[in-house]
Structure formats: C-alpha cells, structure tokens
Amino acid sequence: MAAALRAEQTDVLAANARDVAQARAAGRDDAFIDRLTLTPARIDGIADALGTVIGLPDPVGESVDARRLPNGLEVARRRVPLGVIGAVFESRPNVAIDISALGLKAGNAVILRGGSESQHSTGALVHLARQALATAGVTADAIQAITDPDRELVRELLQARHGVDVVVPRGGQGLIDFVTETASVPVIETGWGVCHTYVDASADLAAAERIVVNAKTRRPSICNALDTLLVDRSMAAEFLPAVGQALADKSVEMHADAEALPLLDGLARVVNIEADDLDTEWLDLRMSVVVVDGIDEALGHIQAHGSGHSEAIVTRSLANAERFLDEVDAAAVYVNASTQFTDGGEFGLGAEVGISTQKLHARGPMGLRELTTYKWVVRGDGHVRPL
Amino acid sequence: MAAALRAEQTDVLAANARDVAQARAAGRDDAFIDRLTLTPARIDGIADALGTVIGLPDPVGESVDARRLPNGLEVARRRVPLGVIGAVFESRPNVAIDISALGLKAGNAVILRGGSESQHSTGALVHLARQALATAGVTADAIQAITDPDRELVRELLQARHGVDVVVPRGGQGLIDFVTETASVPVIETGWGVCHTYVDASADLAAAERIVVNAKTRRPSICNALDTLLVDRSMAAEFLPAVGQALADKSVEMHADAEALPLLDGLARVVNIEADDLDTEWLDLRMSVVVVDGIDEALGHIQAHGSGHSEAIVTRSLANAERFLDEVDAAAVYVNASTQFTDGGEFGLGAEVGISTQKLHARGPMGLRELTTYKWVVRGDGHVRPL
Numbered sequence: 020m021a022a023a024l025r026a027e028q029t030d031v032l033a034a035n036a037r038d039v040a041q042a043r044a045a046g047r048d049d050a051f052i053d054r055l056t057l058t059p060a061r062i063d064g065i066a067d068a069l070g071t072v073i074g075l076p077d078p079v080g081e082s083v084d085a086r087r088l089p090n091g092l093e094v095a096r097r098r099v100p101l102g103v104i105g106a107v108f109e110s111r112p113n114v115a116i117d118i119s120a121l122g123l124k125a126g127n128a129v130i131l132r133g134g135s136e137s138q139h140s141t142g143a144l145v146h147l148a149r150q151a152l153a154t155a156g157v158t159a160d161a162i163q164a165i166t167d168p169d170r171e172l173v174r175e176l177l178q179a180r181h182g183v184d185v186v187v188p189r190g191g192q193g194l195i196d197f198v199t200e201t202a203s204v205p206v207i208e209t210g211w212g213v214c215h216t217y218v219d220a221s222a223d224l225a226a227a228e229r230i231v232v233n234a235k236t237r238r239p240s241i242c243n244a245l246d247t248l249l250v251d252r253s254m255a256a257e258f259l260p261a262v263g264q265a266l267a268d269k270s271v272e273m274h275a276d277a278e279a280l281p282l283l284d285g286l287a288r289v290v291n292i293e294a295d296d297l298d299t300e301w302l303d304l305r306m307s308v309v310v311v312d313g314i315d316e317a318l319g320h321i322q323a324h325g326s327g328h329s330e331a332i333v334t335r336s337l338a339n340a341e342r343f344l345d346e347v348d349a350a351a352v353y354v355n356a357s358t359q360f361t362d363g364g365e366f367g368l369g370a371e372v373g374i375s376t377q378k379l380h381a382r383g384p385m386g387l388r389e390l391t392t393y394k395w396v397v398r399g400d401g402h403v404r405p406l
Numbered sequence: 407m408a409a410a411l412r413a414e415q416t417d418v419l420a421a422n423a424r425d426v427a428q429a430r431a432a433g434r435d436d437a438f439i440d441r442l443t444l445t446p447a448r449i450d451g452i453a454d455a456l457g458t459v460i461g462l463p464d465p466v467g468e469s470v471d472a473r474r475l476p477n478g479l480e481v482a483r484r485r486v487p488l489g490v491i492g493a494v495f496e497s498r499p500n501v502a503i504d505i506s507a508l509g510l511k512a513g514n515a516v517i518l519r520g521g522s523e524s525q526h527s528t529g530a531l532v533h534l535a536r537q538a539l540a541t542a543g544v545t546a547d548a549i550q551a552i553t554d555p556d557r558e559l560v561r562e563l564l565q566a567r568h569g570v571d572v573v574v575p576r577g578g579q580g581l582i583d584f585v586t587e588t589a590s591v592p593v594i595e596t597g598w599g600v601c602h603t604y605v606d607a608s609a610d611l612a613a614a615e616r617i618v619v620n621a622k623t624r625r626p627s628i629c630n631a632l633d634t635l636l637v638d639r640s641m642a643a644e645f646l647p648a649v650g651q652a653l654a655d656k657s658v659e660m661h662a663d664a665e666a667l668p669l670l671d672g673l674a675r676v677v678n679i680e681a682d683d684l685d686t687e688w689l690d691l692r693m694s695v696v697v698v699d700g701i702d703e704a705l706g707h708i709q710a711h712g713s714g715h716s717e718a719i720v721t722r723s724l725a726n727a728e729r730f731l732d733e734v735d736a737a738a739v740y741v742n743a744s745t746q747f748t749d750g751g752e753f754g755l756g757a758e759v760g761i762s763t764q765k766l767h768a769r770g771p772m773g774l775r776e777l778t779t780y781k782w783v784v785r786g787d788g789h790v791r792p793l
Contacts, residue, residue: 086754088752088753088754092743092747094753094754097731099735101765101766102735102765180586184764184765184766185765185766199567199590200590203586203587205592205593205764205765205766206592207766223788226787226788229788229790230788230789230790232790233790233791234790237790237791237793238793340785344484344783348486348489348781349781350781350782351781351782351784352781352782352783352784353784353785353786354784354785354786355785355786355787355788355789356479356784356785356786356787356788356789356790357786357789357790357791359790359791360479360784360786360789360791361782365475365791366475366481366782367473367475367481377571377592378488378489378571378572378592378779379488379571379572379592379594379766379767379779380766380767382779382780382781382782383781383782384782392765392766392769393769394735394736394737394738394739394769394770395737395738395739395748395753395769395770395771396731396739397738397739397740397741397743397747398727398740398741398742398743399740399741399742399743399744399747400613400742400743401610401613401616401617401742401743402617402742402743402744402747403616403617403619403620403621403624403743403744403746404620404624404744404746404747404752406624406625
C-alpha cells in the first residue's frame with residue numbers, strides 16, 4: 020500500500036481535484052478546503068505514516084494475565100482482533116488509509132464511509148489499497164468503502180449488529196451525534212474537544228504564555244487545540260495584556276468576558292464574549308478568554324463546559340496541580356504543558372485511529388491495541404465445575 | 407451494607423413475598439419463581455458476596471504504562487471510575503446488591519432498574535443499601551433505583567448520554583435487544599449464551615461424558631450452560647448411547663437430529679430436533695444433540711449458531727485443540743473442561759458484574775477493573791509541542 024501510494028498518485032490526485040472543485044463551488048471555507056486537499060507531498064506523508072504502522076509490534080496473540088488456577092485450569096486472556104470495524108469520517112481523505120492500515124495491522128476488516136465531500140478521493144485511495152491487498156495475496160474485501168452517497172447505507176452500517184463489531188466516527192459534533200443516535204452497534208466517539216488551559220495564580224507567566232500560544236496556534240484546526248483560556252483573577256492584570264499581545268501577534272481573535280475585556284484593551288481582534296462561545300470548539304484562530312476566581316471556579320467551569328478531551332493547568336503549586344489531575348474528568352489532563360500533545364504518536368502509541376472522548380474501551384488517543392479485544396482461553400484436563 | 411443485610415431481613419423478605427405472589431398469580435414457571443425467591447439463607451449469601459467484594463483490591467488509582475518520554479514529559483494512564491453506571495436487569499433481585507457493591511467499590515454511582523417482577527424486592531434491597539451508605543457517611547445517591555414501572559423512565563436512562571457513562575443489561579435476549587436498540591449511551595451486552603461442546607473423534611470418552619453432563623446439568627439455568635452437544639460422526643455410535651443414558655438419568659430432554667436420534671433410541675425424553683432449537687438458549691434441562699463431520703463442520707456450526715459466549719472442545723488432538731482455540735470467536739474457549747467455569751469468581755476476578763458477550767471494553771466475566779476507565783495524566787515543565 021505504501022509503495023502504491025508513492026508510485027501511483029495520478030488517479031488519487033485527479034479524484035481529489037474533483038472533490039476540491041466541488042467544495043469550492045459549494046462555498047466551503049479555506050480551513051475545510053485545506054483539510055480536503057491532497058498534494059504529492061501529503062500522499063507521501065500518508066505513505067510515511069504506513070511505514071510507521073508497519074514498524075509497530077503486532078498486538079494480536081499477546082497473552083494477558085495467564086495463570087494456572089488452584090484447580091489446575093490454565094486461564095489466559097489472548098488478544099484477538101475486534102473483527103469488523105466501521106469508520107465514518109469527514110473531509111480528511113488520509114483517514115481512509117490511516118484507519119485501514121491500523122485496522123488491518125490489528126487483524127481486522129474495515130468498512131469505510133467518507134464524507135460526501137471527499138467521496139472521489141476516498142474511492143481512489145481505497146481502490147489503490149484494495150489492489151495492493153490483492154497483490155499481497157490478502158483478500159481485497161478486508162478493506163471496503165461505501166461510496167454510494169445514499170445515507171440509508173450509513174444507517175445500515177450503523178445497525179448491522181451481527182456483522183459490525185464497532186463503529187468509529189471521526190468528525191464534528193454533528194456527525195458524532197448522528198452516529199451515536201443512529202447506531203445499535205457499539206460506537207467509540209472520537210474527536211470533539213472543547214479544551215481549556217487554566218493559568219493559576221502561582222504560574223510561571225513566561226511558561227504560561229508559551230503554553231497558551233502553542234496550545235492555540237500550533238495547529239488551530241485540531242481537536243486538542245485550546246478553546247478557552249481561564250486566568251486566575253489575582254494575576255489577570257499582569258498576565259492578560261502580555262499573553263493577549265502574543266496571541267494578537269499570531270492573529271488570534273479573543274472573545275473576552277467582562278473582566279478580561281479591559282485588560283486586553285487596545286489589542287486587535289478582541290470582542291465581547293457571547294454565551295455560546297464557552298461551549299464552542301473553535302477549530303480556527305478564535306478563542307474565549309475568561310477570568311475566574313481561583314482553582315475552584317476553574318474546575319467548575321471545566322466541568323460545566325469541557326467535553327472531556329484535553330485540559331491543562333499552568334501552576335507552580337503542587338497542591339493545585341494534583342487537585343487538577345484528580346478532579347478534572349477528561350481523556351488527558353496536563354500540568355505545565357500544551358494540550359496539543361494529545362496524540363497517539365506523541366504518547367508513544369506509534370499512530371492513532373482517533374482520540375476517544377468516551378470512557379468505554381478506550382479513552383484519549385487510540386492505537387493498535389485499542390483495535391483489539393481478547394478471548395479467555397481455558398485449558399483443562401477433564402475439568403468439571405463443582406456444585 | 408453486609409451487616410444490614412444480615413440484621414434487617416424482615417422488610418426485604420416481605421417485599422420479596424409480594425413479588426413471588428404476583429409472579430405465581432401471573433403463571434410464571436418454576437425456574438422463574440426460583441430465580442426470584444429470596445430466603446434468609448440467600449440473603450446471607452448476598453451478604454457473603456459483599457464480603458468478597460470488600461476483600462478485593464481497589465482498582466482505582468492504579469497507574470498503567472507510566473513512562474518519561476524522550477522530550478521529558480511524564481505520561482501515565484491512571485485508572486479512574488467510569489462514572490455513572492446504569493443497570494437494567496430481570497428477576498434475580500440479588501443483582502441489585504451485587505452491581506451496587508461492585509460499582510461502588512470501583513468508585514462509581516449506580517442507577518438500577520430491576521424487572522417489574524422484582525420491583526418490591528429491588529426497592530427494599532436498595533432502601534437498605536442507601537441507609538447503609540448514609541450511616542457510613544457516603545451520599546445515599548451513589549445508589550439509586552428506578553422503581554416506578556413506567557417504561558418511559560428506562561428510555562430516559564438509556565438516552566442520558568451526558569449523565570450516564572454505560573448501561574449494563576442483564577437478562578434474556580429480549581431485554582438485551584431492547585436496551586441495545588434504545589440506548590444512545592454505551593452498552594455492554596451481557597449474558598445471552600447459546601453454548602456448544604464439541605466431542606472430537608479423539609476425545610477421552612469418559613472425560614467427555616463428565617464434561618457434557620456437568621456443562622448441562624450442574625446449573626441448567628445459567629448462561630454458560632450447555633445448549634447444543636456436537637459429536638463427531640466417527641465415534642457417535644459409541645459415545646451417544648452412553649452420554650445419552652447419563653443425561654437421561656439427570657432428566658435431560660434431548661432434541662436429537664436425524665443421525666443422533668437412532669443412537670439415543672430407547673432413552674426417555676428424546677425428541678426430534680426442530681430448526682429453531684439450534685439457536686435456542688435453553689436455560690433448563692433441554693438441549694440439542696447434533697452429529698457433525700469432524701472439526702470443520704463443528705467450527706462452522708458454532709460460527710453459525712453460537713452467540714459468542716462459551717464454547718468447548720473435548721479432544722486428545724493437540725492440533726484440533728489449538729485450531730478450536732484459534733478459530734472459535736467467543737468470550738471463552740475451552741479445551742477439555744466444562745463451559746460452566748465461565749464466571750468471574752472461577753476466573754479469579756473475585757466477583758462479576760456480568761458476562762459480556764460483546765467485544766468492546768470487556769469480554770467474558772466483568773470484574774471490578776471492567777467498571778473503570780483511565781485518564782492520561784501528563785506532567786510537563788513548560789512543554790510546548792514543536793510544529
């Protein structure tokens with residue numbers, strides 16, 4: 020698959036150009052077009068990512084908690100593939116190959132459904148992947164795609180309880196809501212993140228500024244990017260003008276609450292916050308800025324508005340650091356670091372299928388192991404269970 | 407809770423007597439009445455089970471895969487409670503206490519909904535449990551029960567995506583289907599089992615007979631009990647009359663296919679198999695008996711009719727044993743042992759919430775650890791992610 024992606028880009032680029040033209044005609048914004056667009060360099064990047072997956076250890080067959088029970092039965096949990104994985108995703112066509120590679124490496128079959136916006140790109144990529152499978156002597160049907168735009172087919176996928184073992188939606192909240200509400204097969208929700216960074220009274224302000232700017236601007240369009248900055252009242256007057264200037268220099272639009280607003284006075288792109296802003300995943304260079312009264316109010320704000328993705332505190336107080344780690348209920352909780360680290364590669368998983376924001380099966384970045392289950396393997400010697 | 411269950415049985419027994427009287431009036435069968443009935447000894451048994459849970463190690467706070475990354479970030483997965491666990495169950499009132507105890511031990515809140523048949527028993531048990539919580543200085547609302555028989559309330563529970571983290575149904579297939587089809591919160595399916603034991607050509611026939619009789623008759627009403635016996639053609643004429651006699655002695659009714667029927671000739675309670683029988687979870691002293699042509703046909707039969715619960719082979723062939731363990735896709739796969747071992751206590755989990763027949767999150771017996779999730783805890787020192 021990696022070799023084919025490097026050698027046979029013409030069809031994929033042509034198909035992608037059709038998708039991009041349609042998206043432009045439909046008036047989609049630049050961020051959307053950017054996520055959708057494939058270039059030779061980006062396709063090489065997808066092939067490189069395949070190389071990483073190839074190099075990962077195979078999780079299948081691993082034996083967990085093996086032991087001989089007092090009655091002589093040998094019991095172990097053996098890691099096995101989940102089976103058939105459905106993936107429903109939007110816009111970024113590389114997802115088709117990423118999920119196929121990870122699914123296949125963990126011994127699964129994959130059924131893909133890309134967004135209608137990327138249907139030609141997905142179709143071309145899957146065609147290439149299936150040819151590569153056949154060449155390698157693997158059944159091409161281990162990777163399948165639903166390219167017919169009929170939405171009824173997605174509904175069938177989501178309700179195929181005896182044929183599909185899990186569905187992973189990757190996309191915005193609308194997609195995730197549709198999938199969780201429609202599916203009767205198990206779902207792993209991924210991706211949606213309203214992420215906070217709380218700058219505590221005792222924070223190292225220079226480090227806080229670096230962390231906030233990185234969390235917001237390194238890549239604003241990904242789910243672990245900062246959405247709302249919470250600043251403790253006691254040092255807001257000192258910190259906000261400085262961080263505001265640094266953010267303004269990066270063209271960030273700040274939606275400031277009544278207390279933050281005067282402290283950002285004179286900066287470009289500062290507007291009054293609106294109520295909905297606090298529950299908004301911006302995915303661009305906008306953010307909310309809120310002044311809070313210490314860690315209790317910060318924790319309350321995150322509980323009320325966080326989506327359970329990635330949350331950070333910047334502090335020099337050990338007590339507040341530990342409280343934050345203990346009390347914030349999210350997939351990833353940080354002390355003195357940028358939330359943009361929430362990523363399978365960064366966390367040492369090698370690659371990721373997505374970032375789970377639910378608590379069942381997998382939480383946070385999902386790697387190969389999260390695409391497996393286990394079976395209990397029991398070896399006896401004529402054992403019967405006593406009454 | 408354990409002390410209260412031993413000391414204050416009067417109200418619980420009175421409430422249970424009302425449920426039993428209603429069930430008798432409704433014409434429910436003996437197996438149902440038996441599962442529903444509480445006695446002082448059975449209540450003591452529930453208290454004993456609580457003692458076991460008290461003795462289990464606390465899974466919360468465990469650190470998994472902790473490491474320092476090359477960039478200096480310290481990353482660990484910390485085991486934390488799932489949050490709020492919904493449990494929807496039928497008839498057996500002890501489930502209310504079992505799930506409450508396991509849920510609470512793993513740091514969760516529990517919302518219970520028993521069957522309408524056991525509503526008085528469940529109500530009395532939960533009342534007692536909540537009093538015990540309050541006495542211990544824990545909020546009584548950590549255990550809640552929906553006792554109003556209005557089914558709309560169950561629907562609300564199953565769709566409370568932002569308040570309930572997982573729902574565990576325990577009961578027959580009808581209940582499980584209703585829950586998986588209605589729920590938008592994550593579900594762990596439990597309990598339903600069409601279980602096979604395949605007696606291979608090379609089996610030790612004396613061991614096979616012991617295993618089959620135990621798997622069927624030790625407790626026929628539980629989900630890991632044998633439903634369909636598969637016998638290899640090459641030794642069916644030798645094995646079936648002997649095992650048939652042993653089963654008949656235990657009052658088992660055998661639904662035999664055309665090949666098995668003449669080999670069971672003259673035994674009491676032998677009838678012709680019907681098509682539906684092969685997909686039936688009997689839960690009583692009936693079973694199906696089918697002759698197959700070797701391990702391939704046995705594997706095919708189990709793939710077609712098994713529910714992914716517990717499956718066994720009796721054999722002296724190492725190759726067939728390993729093939730069976732590899733190829734059967736079920737929560738528990740056995741060589742030369744009774745399927746009735748599928749149980750959290752037997753597998754060393756100490757206790758169980760149920761037996762998962764799905765592949766996500768937990769498979770087979772679910773203990774305390776399966777009632778937890780994890781969060782990624784990341785400690786930095788001003789770390790920002792490079793581009």
